Amino acid sequence: MINRIKNICCSIDGCKVSFVPHPEQRLLDLLRQEKGITGVREGCGEGECGSCSVLLNNRLVNACCVPVLHVHGCSITTIEGFSKTAAFHIIADAFARAGAVQCGFCTPGFILATAALLRENQQPTDEEIRAGLSGNLCRCTGYTQIIHAVQAAAGTLSSVPEVWKETDTHPPTNISPHPLVPRTVDDSIALLQAGYTPVAGGTDLIIRQHAGRPVSANGNLFSCMHIAELQTIYRKEGRTYVGSAMPLADIIASPDCTPILREALSCIAAPGIRNIATLGGNVCNASPAADGLPVLYILNAMVHVVGPSGQRDIPLAKYIQGPGTTLLDPTEIVTCISYEEPDTVQRNSNWMFRKVGARAVNALAKVNCAALWEVDTEMVTDFRLAIGACAPTVIRSHDIEQSVIGTRLVDLPTSVDHWLGLYSELLSPLTDQRSTAEYRLHTALALIRIVFVAMG
C-alpha cells in the first residue's frame, strides 16, 4: 500500500510548509486556495500567459502546470515573498515609472520573469529581454513600456548586484522521502506496478488533466522529477544519453547537447515552460507536432525504458505509434533517450531545424523540419530529413534518403522536384484550429526545398 497521506514539504517564500497533496492539485491551487497567495494569478490555466509565474528553486515556472508533488523539497518564491526584497522594489519602481502597469493582472508575472532574467543576465540586450519575457502575455500595454522598464531596472540593479543575495532561496533541509516522489528508478517501478502514472514537468499532463481529459487509468500520479539518474546528460561511445526527466533548459545549457537538438528545444514554448518540461515528456506525449521529435528521428534516437522485467531499448521511430500512443507499457518508465552523434553535426553546420508556429514564439508548431547532410566535392554522402505535424507521426523516409545519397551535386537542382514529389506523397496533413492542410503541405515542401538548396 502506498501511503498517499504523507506530507509534501517545501518552502514557500522562506517558510517551511507541509501539506497532504490532492491528486489533481496544481501548484497554483496550493498557493491560491490553500495558502491564500492570490498575487499568483490564473489567466489561462494552460501555461500560455505567465500570470501564474513563480520561482521554483530560483527558476521561473508557470504554477498552473506544476504538479504539487514536484515541489517536495523545493523552495518556491511567489510575488508575495519577492515583494519584500530590495530587488522587487527596484524592478517594480521601474515598471511603475515606465507606465508598464495598467490593469496589473499580468504584472506580478512580469516582475518575476524580469527578476529571473536579470539575476542571470545583468545587462540583457533588447533581444534577450524579449526572450526572457516571451512566456508572459500582457493585453494592455503593447509591451514597449515593459521593455523600457526592464532596461531601467537592469541599469539600476547592475549598480547594486548585492541585492540579489537577499533573493537567494534555500530548499528545506531534513526532508524525508515522499512515497509519490521516488528517488530511484526501482521505487518508481514499484509505483508503476501499483497503477501510478509518472508526471515529469507536467506541462502536458497537468494541463490535460485540468481540462478534464483522462491522463491515466485512475488519475494516480507520481513525480519522476526527483530521480537523480534521470537528470543527467552524458556521451558514451558515439552516443549522447539524455535523462528523461532533465528539464529542457538544462539540456539546452549543457555543452554535451548537440547543436541541432539545442536549436529544436530552444523553439519549445517559453522560459517558464522550458525550465520544467522534459524531453521524456515530449517523447512520451507523442504529439506529431512535438518540436523535440524530428531531430531525434534523424539522429536515430533510441528510447530506453525500464520495467519490472528489465530494460528495453526501442528505436524512437518504432516507439512512437501514433498521436499520443507509444510502445510504453504502463508498468514501464523511460529512463533516457539516446542518439548517435554524427560527425557532421559536430564538425560543421550542415544541419537545419525550422519550426513554423502561429506567432514568433510560444506557439505550437504548424510544421517543423529537421535535416542534416554531408557532401563531398562531388556528391551527397549523407542525408536525413524529418517533418513534423504533417502526418500522425513524424515522417522520415529512409528510402528517399538512400536515393538522395550518392546524387551528384550538379544533378541536385534538376532532381529537387522529384524528391519533393516523393515527400509530398508521404505527408497527409490535416486542417485544424491551428492551420490548414494546404498550408502545412506547402510549407513543409518549401522547407525541404531549402535543405536541397543548401546542399547543392
Place this chain on the structure above:
Amino acid sequence: MHTVSRSVVRDDAMDKASGTSCYIADITLPGMLSMAFKTSTAQHARICSISIPRLPEGYVTVDGRDFKGQNRATIVAEDWPFFAEKEVLYFGQPLLAIVGPDQITCERLCAGIEVKYEMLESVSSIEDARECFNDFTVIKGDPAKAFLEATDVFERFYQTGLQEHAYLEPQGMLAIVENGIVTVRGAMQCPFNIHTNLTKALALNPDQVRVIQSTTGGGFGGKEDFPSILAGQVAVAAVKTKTGRPVKVVLDRRLDMLLTPKRHPSRITIRTAIGKSGRITAMDIDCQLDAGAYETLSRVVLERAMFICTGAYTIANVKVRGRTMKTNHVPSGAFRGFGGPQAHFAAEMNMSFLADKLGLPPLALKQQYLTRQGDLSITSGTYRYPTLFEAMLARVEEASGYSEKWQKYARGVVSSCKRGIGISFAAHGGAFTGNGEQELIKSLVRLSAEYADLTSTIPYMVRIMASSVDMGQGTTMALKKIVAQTMELPVEHVLFTPPDTARVPDSGPTVASRTVMIVGNLLQKAAVELRTILDSGQLPTKEEPLIVEQRYMHPEELTWDEPSFYGDAYPAYSWSVNVVEVEIDPITSAIKIIGSWAAYDVGVPIDNAMLQGQMQGGVAQALGYATLEQMQMIDGKPAQHSLTDYIIPTIYDVPELECFFVKNPYKHGPFGAKGAGELPHIGPAPALAEAVSQATGKLITKIPITPEQLVTKR
C-alpha cells in the same frame, strides 16, 4: 507641454506589482458557494427535455424561471436572456446552472444533466443570414446623381473577423443577499447598467440592489455587456439559495471565451463613383455586421460604423446602408473601437484599391480627401474644429520614413524577404452618439471636500464620486489629476471612491472614450465650483463635508435628430495617422511587423505616460486583430477558444511601438482633452494590410491576414 500632461506614477502600480490588489477571483467569503453552467451543445435547437439527476444536499439548480422580474437583460436592446428558455440560439448558451459548495461537484453534476434537442436550421455567416435586427440608411448629398454622372464605378467588398478581448483577467462575479439587499461585486465597466438590469430581472427596488466594482484586469469593451448577464446569473442564484451564503463564479479561460461576446465580424461592400475630373464623387456603402443570436448593443455598433464609414475622409455624396445580421453565434458585443475598426478597414483598403486603379500612390490619393475643419460628416454634422493631419503626417513621416520606403519597396528593391509599408488615417468620435449623453446618460458627478486632520497646510481631502471604473486604463489617476490641477492641490489630496452604486452617482458607463472627455469635464467644472467655495473661506467640518455636483449639459451648438440620424453624431472627433512596416517570410509567409508609428490628436493628453500606454496597448491589439487573432466559428463553435489556439501578440510579435501626440485643445474637454481610449485600435489594421498588400502585390481585403491565406493567394 501642458503641466497636466506631465507623467505621474499611478498610485495603484505598487499594489498591482506586488500582487496585493484584489481581483474578484481573490475574494473568498465564509460559506461561499460556487456555480457551474450547463451550456448548449447545439447551435440552434428546440429544447425538448432536460433531465437533471438527483442533486446532493446543498446543491440547487437555477434557470430562467427563477427571475421574479424578467429573464432578459437590457443591453441597449432588451433581448438577451440570462438562461435559454424554449430554444437555444447559439452554441454555449447557458441553459441552467448548478449552485453548491464545491465547484468541481457543480461541474460534475452539470456534466450529468441530459438535454434532448430538436435541431433547427442554423445560420452561420453573414452571407447566409436572412434576418436582420436593424436596417438603416443614411444619405449625404446626392449619391444617385453622382453615380449617374460617373465616368468610372468600382466595387469591392471587405471582410473583418471576430476578435476576442483576451483581457488577462477572466470574467467573474460575486453576489450576496443581506438584509434584503442584493449586492453584486465583480469585474465590470458599467456598474449602473448592471444595477438597472438586476433591478428589473429580480423585480427589486433600486435601493435593494447594490453593485460594486472590484479591481478589474482589463476590459476593452468585454466587461461592458456580459457582466450584466453574469451578474444576473449569480444574483438569482444567491436569491434562490435563500441561505444568505454568497455565490461566486469566476470563468476559466475556455469558458470565458465560449460564453462572452466578441467583436462583430463585418462584410462591407463599397461602390465608388469617379467623376470626369478623376476625383471620387460618391460612395455607396453596404455595411453588414454579424450580430449573433441576440441584438443586444449591435444597433449602436452599427451606427458607429455607419457614421464613420468613409473613415477620416470626406466624400461629397455618400449613401450607406447598414444591417445587423442575425446568426446563430454568441451575441457580438462591445469592443474597443465599436464598429470603427471594421469601417476603417473597408474605407482604407478601398482607398488603397482606388489608388491602384487610378494609378496613384495610396498616400497621394488619401491626402486629397482628408477631412478638414468645416467639412460635413455622413450625418451632415459639421467637423467644427481644425484637423491637424499635416502636423501628424509630418511627425509620422519623420519617424518612419514612410514615403521613401514606399517608393523603395514599390520598385522592388529589397532583401530576400519581401517588405511593404502602409499608411492609414483614422477618426473616432468621442462619447455617446448623437444626443445620447444628454438623452440617455445625463451624467452626474459629485465632489466632496472632506475634513482631514492633516498637519499639512491643506486641511481637507477632495473625494471624487463617479461611476467611471478603472479597468487598467488609468481612470483613477486621470480624474484625480484633473481635479488636483484644477484646484491646484497636490494629487495626493484627491481621493477616488471605487464605483459602488450605493455611494457614487451615475456618471454613466465606462465606454465610448467618454470618461476623460465627458466625466472629466464635469469633474473639472465641479472642481472649479468647489474651489470657489473653499476660496471664499468655507471649510468642511468633521460632520459636514462640502459637496458639489455637476450634471451633463450638451454643448448648445450641437444638433441631432435621432430618427433621421441628422446632425452632429459626436461632440468631437479624435484623429490618427498610422504607419506599419512589414516583412513577409518567403518560405512561411509569416508576417513580421518591423515597425509601427502613429500620431494622435486627442486634444491634450492627460498624462503622457498613461496615454502612451493606452495608445501602444491599442496598437498591439489592432496589430493582433489584423494578423494573429483568428477565431473561426465552425458550426457555431469557436475553433480557437483557448489562449493556446487563439493567439494574441507576445512581446516578440510587436516591435517598439512609437506613438506621438499633436496638441489640439478641445474647448469642452478638461484641459482640452478629447476621447482617446479607442482611437489606437482603429488605424493600425488597415495600415498593416496595406503594407502586406505592397509586399505581396495583392490587395488585402480580409483580416485577419494569415500565412495560410497568403499562401493560397499565390
